[in-house]
Amino acid sequence: MSTTPRFPFSAVVGHDDLRLALVLNAVHPGVGGVLVRGEKGTAKSTAVRALAALLPGLDVVRGCRFGCDPADPDPSCPDGPHPAGAAGEARAARLVELPVGATEDRLVGSLDLERALSEGVRAYQPGLLADAHRGVLYVDEVNLLHDHLVDLLLDAAAMGRANVERDGVSVSHAARFLLVGTMNPEEGELRPQLLDRFGLTVEVRAARDVDTRVEVVRRRMAFENDPVGFAARFAGDEAGTAARIAEARQRVGSVRLDDRELRRIASVCARFDVDGMRADLVIARAAVAHAAWRGAPAVEEEDVRVAARLALPHRRRRDPFDEPGIDEKDLDDALRDAAEDLDDGDDEPDPEPPGGGTDPSEGGPDQETGPDQEAGPDREAGPDRDTGQDREPSNGASEAAQPPASDASASPGDAPNGPPGEERPSADGPGTAMPIGSPARLSRVAARRFEIPGVGAGAPGRRSRARTDAGRVVRPSGETARKAADLHLAATIAAAAPSQRARGRTGPGLLLQRDDLRAALREGREGNLVLFVVDASGSMAARKRMSAVSGAVLALLRDAYQRRDKVGLVTFRASGAELVLPPTTSVPTAQVRMAGVRTGGRTPLAEGLLLARRTLAVERIRDPRRRPLVVLLTDGRATVAARPGNDPVDDACRAAGLLAADGAHTIVVDCESGFVRLGLAGRVARAAGTLPLTIDDLTAENLTSLVSA
Numbered sequence: 001m002s003t004t005p006r007f008p009f010s011a012v013v014g015h016d017d018l019r020l021a022l023v024l025n026a027v028h029p030g031v032g033g034v035l036v037r038g039e040k041g042t043a044k045s046t047a048v049r050a051l052a053a054l055l056p057g058l059d060v061v062r063g064c065r066f067g068c069d070p071a072d073p074d075p076s077c078p079d080g081p082h083p084a085g086a087a088g089e090a091r092a093a094r095l096v097e098l099p100v101g102a103t104e105d106r107l108v109g110s111l112d113l114e115r116a117l118s119e120g121v122r123a124y125q126p127g128l129l130a131d132a133h134r135g136v137l138y139v140d141e142v143n144l145l146h147d148h149l150v151d152l153l154l155d156a157a158a159m160g161r162a163n164v165e166r167d168g169v170s171v172s173h174a175a176r177f178l179l180v181g182t183m184n185p186e187e188g189e190l191r192p193q194l195l196d197r198f199g200l201t202v203e204v205r206a207a208r209d210v211d212t213r214v215e216v217v218r219r220r221m222a223f224e225n226d227p228v229g230f231a232a233r234f235a236g237d238e239a240g241t242a243a244r245i246a247e248a249r250q251r252v253g254s255v256r257l258d259d260r261e262l263r264r265i266a267s268v269c270a271r272f273d274v275d276g277m278r279a280d281l282v283i284a285r286a287a288v289a290h291a292a293w294r295g296a297p298a299v300e301e302e303d304v305r306v307a308a309r310l311a312l313p314h315r316r317r318r319d320p321f322d323e324p325g326i327d328e329k330d331l332d333d334a335l336r337d338a339a340e341d342l343d344d345g346d347d348e349p350d351p352e353p354p355g356g357g358t359d360p361s362e363g364g365p366d367q368e369t370g371p372d373q374e375a376g377p378d379r380e381a382g383p384d385r386d387t388g389q390d391r392e393p394s395n396g397a398s399e400a401a402q403p404p405a406s407d408a409s410a411s412p413g414d415a416p417n418g419p420p421g422e423e424r425p426s427a428d429g430p431g432t433a434m435p436i437g438s439p440a441r442l443s444r445v446a447a448r449r450f451e452i453p454g455v456g457a458g459a460p461g462r463r464s465r466a467r468t469d470a471g472r473v474v475r476p477s478g479e480t481a482r483k484a485a486d487l488h489l490a491a492t493i494a495a496a497a498p499s500q501r502a503r504g505r506t507g508p509g510l511l512l513q514r515d516d517l518r519a520a521l522r523e524g525r526e527g528n529l530v531l532f533v534v535d536a537s538g539s540m541a542a543r544k545r546m547s548a549v550s551g552a553v554l555a556l557l558r559d560a561y562q563r564r565d566k567v568g569l570v571t572f573r574a575s576g577a578e579l580v581l582p583p584t585t586s587v588p589t590a591q592v593r594m595a596g597v598r599t600g601g602r603t604p605l606a607e608g609l610l611l612a613r614r615t616l617a618v619e620r621i622r623d624p625r626r627r628p629l630v631v632l633l634t635d636g637r638a639t640v641a642a643r644p645g646n647d648p649v650d651d652a653c654r655a656a657g658l659l660a661a662d663g664a665h666t667i668v669v670d671c672e673s674g675f676v677r678l679g680l681a682g683r684v685a686r687a688a689g690t691l692p693l694t695i696d697d698l699t700a701e702n703l704t705s706l707v708s709a
Contacts, residue, residue, distance in 0.1 A: 004227050009050035010237035011230070012043055013216045013225070014207050021200045021310050022051045023241075026457040027248040028289035032199025032282055033157055033179030034435065035112060035190075035314065037143070042204045043216075045140055052095035052136045054242040059088045060134075065126050066173050067094075067101055067133040074174040078124055094135035096128050096177075098153070100144045103469065107149055108156075108164050109171070111431040124171050127154065128352050129162040132177040142181030143190050144585075146460050147564070150190070153179065154197040186586050189561075196275070199282045203325070234263045248292040255291045257284060260342055264301065267338035268308050268331075274315045283307040305335055345424070355402075417566045445582035447559035447698055450629065452528055452665045458626040461527025461564035468524035477521040480514065491518035507588045528563040529583055529619060532590075535634035536573040537603035540671060546599055552695045553594055561587040566626060568615060569593055572608030574601030575640065579611060583619050604640035605684070608632075609655035613669070616664055627666045632656075632688075633695075635672040636680030649680055653687035659688045668692045 012019060021034045036044045057707045061068040064079045070088035075081055098107065109127035128137070137153065156162045162175040181198065183190070195201070207213055223230040231238075262284065269279045286307035287299045296303070313326040451464040457464055469486075476491035481686050496516035497645060505511040532553055540546060568583035581593045609632070616628045638648035642655065657668055668685035670692040672678070685692040 003580065005231040006050050006053055007046050007220075007223055008176070008231055008234040008238050009047065009054055010234045010241055011219055012047050013219060014212055015043065015047060015202075015204055016045070017310065018047055018202045018204055018677070020306070021202050022047065022178075022180065023245060023293060024247050024286050024289040024307075024310075025180075025199065026051065026055060027293055028252050028285050029176055029178055031285045032197070035195070035198040035201040036180065036182040036204060037185055037201060038182075038204035039186070039206065040184055040347070042206050044204060045138075046136050048180045048182065049095060050137070052093060053135070054238065054245055055093035055178075056242070056246045057090055057092055058134055059090055062087045062089045063208065066130045067135075068174070069134070076172050076174075078126075078171050078173055094131060096132040096135060096137050098128055098137060098139045098145070100141050102145075102149065104149060104152065105656040107152060108162055109167065110164075124169050126173075127164075129156050129175040129177075130173055133175050134175075135177055137177045137179050137326050139179070139181045141183060141187065143183040143185075143187060144336070147191070147194070148460075150194050154194065158197065161584045164347055186584070186589065189586065189588060195314040196278060198314065200286060200310040202310065203313070237323070244293070248289070250274060250297075251295070252289060252292040255288045255296070257288055257299065261287065261301070261304055261340060264304050264335070264338045265308075267341060268304070268334045269312075269338065270315060271334040272312055272326075272330075274312065279311055279315050282311045283675075286311055286533045301339070305331065308335075319395065403447075422456055447555040449559065449563070450631075450667055452627050452629055455523065456526050456528075456627045458526035458528065459564070459623075460524065462525045463528050463563040463565060463629075464526050464627065466524060466526030468522055468526070472523060474523045475521050476518045479519045480517050486519045488518045488520035491520075492516055493516075505702070518600070525563075527566065527626070529566045529568065529616070529623070529626050530560045530629050530631060531568045531570065531583065531612055531615060532556070533570045533572070533608050533630060533632045533634075534594075534597065535603065535605065535608070535632075535671065536571045536597055536599045537637075538600050538637055538641075539603055539639075540599065545671060545673060548695050550594060552633065552669065554591060555698060557594070558588050565629075568619075569597075569613065570608055570612050571597050572604050572611070574604075577608040577611040580614055583615070583623075602639045603634075603637055605634060605636070605638035606642040606651035606655045607640065609633075609652060609659060610642065612663060613655070613659050613664075616659075616662065630659060630664050630666040630688075631669065632666060632684070633669045633671055634681055634684070636670065636682070636684050637672075638680070649683060652684050656684050657690040660687070666690055669698065670694055 009019070010307075018034075018036060021036075025034055035356075036048070038044055054291075058067065059070055061070050061082050064073075064077065064082065066074065066077050066079060068074050068077050068080065068082055070086050073080060073082040073086065107127050108129055109125050112463075126445045137157075139153070141338055142150065151342070156175045157177065157179040160174060160176040162173055164171040164173075178199070178238060207216070221232075264285045265280055265287070269283070270277075283304065284307075286304040290303040290306050291299045294303070309326065309328070309331060312331075316326065443674065449463065454465070456464055456466040457468075460466075461469055473488065475489040492512070493510065495518055496510050496512050499513075499516075500511060503511045503513075534549065534553065540549065557567065564585075565587075566583050566585050567581070567587055568579070569581040571578055571580050580597060581590050584590070612630055612632075616630075619626070619628070636649070638652045638653070641648045642651040656666065656668075666685075666688040668681055668688060668690060670679075670681035670685070672681060682692045
C-alpha cells in the first residue's frame with residue numbers, strides 16, 4: 001500500500017538553525033534533543049517529521065517489541081535475553097508522536113490487565129518509550145504536556161533507559177531516541193528546570209523577507225498538488241543528506257576534543273553564569289557532532305561557537321519572567337575572552353594559585369560586594385542582574401521597607417486619600433504608565449497559596465483540591481476499573497468475595513470477573529483560572545501605591561506560574577474596563593501586559609467586575625473544568641455607576657454578588673491607605689462572600705488560607 005510522501009527535509013526554506021540542531025542530534029543522540037520554540041505556522045512539525053525519513057535504517061531482533069539490535073542486544077530486554085546472533089530484520093527508524101493527552105501508562109507502559117485477568121500472568125505492555133527506541137520521539141506542544149510526563153521522558157532521554165515501577169511491574173529497557181519538542185510560547189512556558197533538560201533550543205519565526213515567503217508558499221502548494229513529483233525533485237538532495245548523516249555517525253566516535261577546546265567551553269559557560277554542568281556537557285557533545293558533520297578530525301572554535309549558540313539561550317532563563325535568548329555579540333565577546341585566556345595560559349602560567357588574591361584595582365571580595373550580595377551604600381546605580389530593571393543606590397535594605405514617597409512626588413491632582421467623589425483632573429486622559437520597576441524584587445517573595453473551596457476536576461496543577469488520575473487514593477468510586485493503575489484493591493476483593501461459592505471457588509484465592517474491579521478515586525491538585533481585576537484609576541495612581549499593587553500582582557503571577565494556572569488581566573479606569581490579557585497559560589505574557597497598564601481617571605469598579613464576569617462566562621464554555629479565582633485589587637472608591645443615577649459603590653457590590661452567584665471565588669485586596677479610610681473595599685468583599693485582605697496579607701505566612709467552608 002503506497003503512502004503519501006512527507007515534505008522533504010531539504011525543501012524546507014530557511015530555518016537553518018532548526019535543521020542544523022536536528023542534524024546534530026541525529027549525528028550524536030547524546031546531545032539531548034531539541035526544543036523548538038516558535039509562533040504557529042512556522043513549519044516546526046514539518047521539519048521534524050521530515051528528518052525521520054533521513055535517519056539510517058535499523059536491524060532489529062525479529063519479534064522484539066523493544067527494537068533490540070541483533071549485534072548488541074539489551075541484556076535486560078523484557079523480551080530477552082536474546083541469544084548471540086539472533087535473527088534480525090530491517091526496518092526504518094520510527095517517528096513516534098506523543099499526544100498532549102497521553103497518560104503515564106501510555107508513555108512508559110503498564111500491566112497488561114486483560115492477560116492478567118484471563119491468563120493469570122503478570123505481563124508488561126510496552127509504551128511509547130519502547131516504540132521510540134533508536135528512532136525519534138516527537139512531542140508537539142510539549143509545554144502543554146503534564147509536568148510529570150515531561151519529567152519521565154526527559155529522564156529516559158538523558159539515561160537512555162526507561163525504568164518502570166508501577167502496577168506490580170518492575171521493568172527496565174533501553175530507550176535511546178532523538179527527543180524533539182515543539183511549543184508556542186504564547187500558550188505557556190516550560191519551567192526553567194525542564195528547559196535545562198533539553199540539549200539544544202531553536203527559536204523559529206516566519207520570514208519577513210518577501211521573496212522567502214513567496215518561495216515557502218510556492219513549494220508548499222507544489223507539494224500539495226503533486227506530493228510524489230515534488231518529493232522526486234528533492235530525492236537527490238535527500239539522499240545526499242541521509243548519506244552525510246550516516247557518515248557523520250560513524251565518524252563522531254573518532255573526533256578529538258582537546259583540552260584547549262574543553263577550556264574554551266568551560267570559559268564560555270562560566271562567562272554566561274549558567275547553573276550546573278549540563279551546559280558544558282551538551283556543548284562538548286554538540287561541538288563533536290558539528291565537527292563530525294563538517295568532516296573535521298577535531299573540534300575547533302567554530303564548532304564550539306555553533307554549539308554554544310544552540311545550547312545556551314534557554315539555560316539563561318532562571319525565572320519565569322526571564323526571556324530566553326542569547327546576544328550574538330555577547331557570545332563573540334565570551335569566545336574572544338576565552339581565546340585570550342588560552343593564549344595567555346600558553347605563554348606563561350598564572351602566578352596566582354587557584355583561590356588566591358585578586359588585584360585590588362579589579363575589586364575583590366574585600367573591595368565591593370559579590371554578585372550575589374546586595375549593593376552597599378556607595379554602590380552606583382546600574383542594571384539589576386536578576387530583574388533587568390534599573391537598580392538605584394541602596395543601603396542594602398528591602399525597597400519595600402523604604403520610607404513612603406511624599407505626596408509631592410505624585411502627579412498633580414492625585415488624591416489617593418480624598419473622598420469618593422474626588423477625581424484627578426486628567427479623569428478621561430491617557431493616564432500614565434504603571435510604575436513597575438522596583439516591585440520585581442517584592443515579587444520574589446513567596447505569595448500565599450489561595451485555593452478555591454470544594455473539590456474540582458480541572459487540569460492538573462498545584463493550587464486547589466481536585467479529582468485527578470494521579471494522586472492519593474481517598475476512596476473507591478463505585479465505578480468499574482478500566483486500567484490496572486485505577487484499581488482499588490480492597491474494594492475489588494470486597495466486591496468479589498460474596499460470589500466465590502457461586503463461581504465454584506472453594507479453595508484459597510479469588511476468582512475475579514471484570515464487574516468486580518472497583519476503581520480508586522484519587523485526589524490531587526488542579527490548576528485554576530486566576531483572573532486579576534486591577535483598579536488603575538486616579539485614586540490608585542499614587543506611585544507608592546501602584547508600585548505596591550504591581551509588585552503584589554507580580555508575586556501572585558509567579559505563584560500562578562508555579563502552580564500551572566491560567567491567568568487573565570482586567571483593568572478599569574476613566575470611563576470603562578478593558579480586558580488587557582484574555583485568559584492564557586503564558587504567565588510571562590501577563591507580566592509584560594501588566595507593565596504596560598495605564599493609570600489615572602475615574603473609578604468604574606462595577607464595570608470592571610461585570611467585564612470579569614463576562615470573561616469568565618466565555619472561558620467557562622472554552623474550558624469548563626477549570627474553576628475561576630478572581631483577585632480584585634482596589635481601594636473600593638467607585639465613582640462611576642453601571643447605570644446613570646445609581647450609587648457607584650452599590651453597583652459595585654451588586655456586580656460582586658453576581659460573580660459570587662456564578663460560583664467564582666473572589667479575593668478582594670483592599671489597597672486603601674492613609675489615616676482616613678472609608679472601608680469601601682470591605683463592602684465589596686462582603687458582597688462577594690469573602691473578607692478583605694491587605695497587600696501585606698498576600699505574603700504573610702502566619703495567616704491561615706482564605707478558604708470558606
